[in-house]
Amino acid sequence: MTEAGIAIRAIGLCKAYHCYKHPVDALLELVMRRQRHDRFIALDNVNLEVRQGEIIGILGRNGAGKSTLLKLIAGTLERSSGDLDVHGRITAILELGTGFHMDYTGRENIYMGGLCLGMSRCEIDEKLEDIIQFSELSDFIDRPFKTYSTGMQARLTFSTATSIDPDIMIVDEALSVGDARFQLKCFNRLQQMRERQTTILLVSHDTNTITSLCDRAMILESGRVYAEGNPKRISVAYQNLLFGSSKTKKDMLIERAGDLKNSGIDKDPDSNTENVQLNKKNSKQPRNEKVISSETKLRYGSGEARLLDWGLLNDQGNDCNVITSGTACRLYMILRIMADLDDMSVGFAIKDRRGSVLWGVTNITQKYPPYQARSGETLTIVADCTMWLADGDYFVTLGVAHLDGGDKIDFVEDAIEFKIIGTSGIFTTSIINLQTNFRIMDGYAIKIKK
The missing domain is CATH 3.40.50.300 (P-loop containing nucleotide triphosphate hydrolases)
Structure with a gap:
């Protein structure tokens, strides 16, 4: 029964x-x-x-x-x-x-x-x-x-x-x-x-x-x-399951923040990390403290390249996990190439709490050709944007994949967790903030004044 x-x-x-x-x-x-x-x-x-x-x-x-x-x-x-x-x-x-x-x-x-x-x-x-x-x-x-x-x-x-x-x-x-x-x-x-x-x-x-x-x-x-x-x-x-490597479950879990202390990315003269403007001296967070959720996250890929570091910077160049809506910010990741790659696609995606993708960008969506990289290189990937999301909690998934077939090379799900504050005058259920100038005018006046 x-x-x-x-x-x-x-x-x-x-x-x-x-x-x-x-x-x-x-x-x-x-x-x-x-x-x-x-x-x-x-x-x-x-x-x-x-x-x-x-x-x-x-x-x-x-x-x-x-x-x-x-x-x-x-x-x-x-x-x-x-x-x-x-x-x-x-x-x-x-x-x-x-x-x-x-x-x-x-x-x-x-x-x-x-x-x-x-x-x-x-x-x-x-x-x-x-x-x-x-x-x-x-x-x-x-x-x-x-x-x-x-x-x-x-x-x-x-x-x-x-x-x-x-x-x-x-x-x-x-x-x-x-x-x-x-x-x-x-x-x-x-x-x-x-x-x-x-x-x-x-x-x-x-x-x-x-x-x-x-x-x-x-x-x-x-x-x-x-x-x-x-x-x-x-x-x-x-x-x-679709794109992960044959590593054990333990190997596929993302390392905690302190596990990157000996990665050596600051010592690599070819990494171009000075362009990221980390400004760590003024940051309240230590260099190797990741801006990620407190829970262990899932990581998978073939291992042909390895993400050494990633984060979210505010308009002052500091690592952060709280951003005011409408301000400039930078997403970044640092990638060590472990094998020659001829069709690399790399990018970021922002998701809401339910996991729905709200925004995403790759070198392909930006009209760049597939990136070719040689073993031993270290690359810095950045995405500068204005954070026009509404109040709420969001996650960043990031990684690199083969363009041909989409096979993942190194992917980190929900690598960064951050919060948006500062929006007002819009629905509390809104996802984006369009910084609206709202007016009610007499007569028929729909033309936009330049």
């Missing part, structure tokens, strides 16, 4: 497939009673508990078992073993165009898809115009579904699937297609469902989507639960 408030509970959930080299092997196995198949385990001993109204993000590489898990929960696939309890009406978008026929028109497919979702024809009649309006396909609704682009198919699929009020909504990468405007409409629709206490399982490779929308997140790897917890931390762990 499942306790109240639990929408989904899986204990020891497994799914295995019998793989035959030849179609006739299945018949021979039955007749001869000798095994002629290989056993592929798609899902192995998965435990999951989802409470009513939660949004759970699921990350994982291709073939990790994400779609298999969702199909088991949706009831379109039988489990091999384990216990699975699902309570409530389910709507699932497992594949693009699920329940739709390519030769039918968009309007006919709304009826077919709605019937597959358990709606009556009368219910579909009532919701038809809302579905068409949300999909923005009124000009194409009576054309064959096969003439639709991938984005148009996604619009109609999502609009139909979310037109009912399910207890559980399952979305398998359906938000990765369609234009940015429609994706925003989809996010807003999911937020509305969340307010109605709809339980949502969301598969996505986009960590920004996971951190901004989900209450919890999990990673599947080789059919098992690799990690589960806070969306921001899980997103960092997923990036490490």
